Amino acid sequence: MKTNELCNCSILRSSSSKITSIYDKALSNNGVKVMQYALLKYIYLMKSPNLNELSAALYQDRSTLGRNIRILERMKLVSINTGKDKRQIQIMLTNHGTVTLQEARKAWELVQKKIEIKLGKKKQEQLIEILNDIQSIELKL
Numbered sequence: 001m002k003t004n005e006l007c008n009c010s011i012l013r014s015s016s017s018k019i020t021s022i023y024d025k026a027l028s029n030n031g032v033k034v035m036q037y038a039l040l041k042y043i044y045l046m047k048s049p050n051l052n053e054l055s056a057a058l059y060q061d062r063s064t065l066g067r068n069i070r071i072l073e074r075m076k077l078v079s080i081n082t083g084k085d086k087r088q089i090q091i092m093l094t095n096h097g098t099v100t101l102q103e104a105r106k107a108w109e110l111v112q113k114k115i116e117i118k119l120g121k122k123k124q125e126q127l128i129e130i131l132n133d134i135q136s137i138e139l140k141l
Contacts, residue, residue, distance in 0.1 A: 012134070019115075026111045030104040031075070037108060039068060040077060040101045043091050051089040072097070 023034035032040070042057055043049060051069070055062045069091055072078040077097035081090045093101065116124045 026107045048092040
């Protein structure tokens with residue numbers, strides 16, 4: 001196939017699906033998927049953010065993020081507190097959420113290391129650089 005016939009979007013989407021499935025499998029013993037792990041990690045690092053702060057940090061719209069947070073709440077991994085202003089929803093890790101995050105981190109680190117070994121350190125660094133470049137693309141069509 002010629003280079004100009006390749007679709008960047010298709011390659012990135014299939015690669016994203018593949019890598020997501022690898023992480024999901026590794027995290028399955030902890031009862032979470034990679035997106036849930038990422039949410040728990042951000043909530044921990046941001047020290048109980050509100051929904052707007054978390055939405056901005058993850059570049060996700062509030063409604064999608066809200067649905068995902070409700071799933072974590074049903075799993076008893078987070079608690080949600082609504083302040084005086086109902087729009088200011090604060091998200092906190094529960095004790096169960098903190099333990100789950102700590103255990104899942106071990107599985108996550110193992111996958112990270114295996115991927116780095118498979119790609120090699122140089123390709124791993126190049127991959128991160130390319131993906132960061134892609135995230136910064138803004139095209140006017």
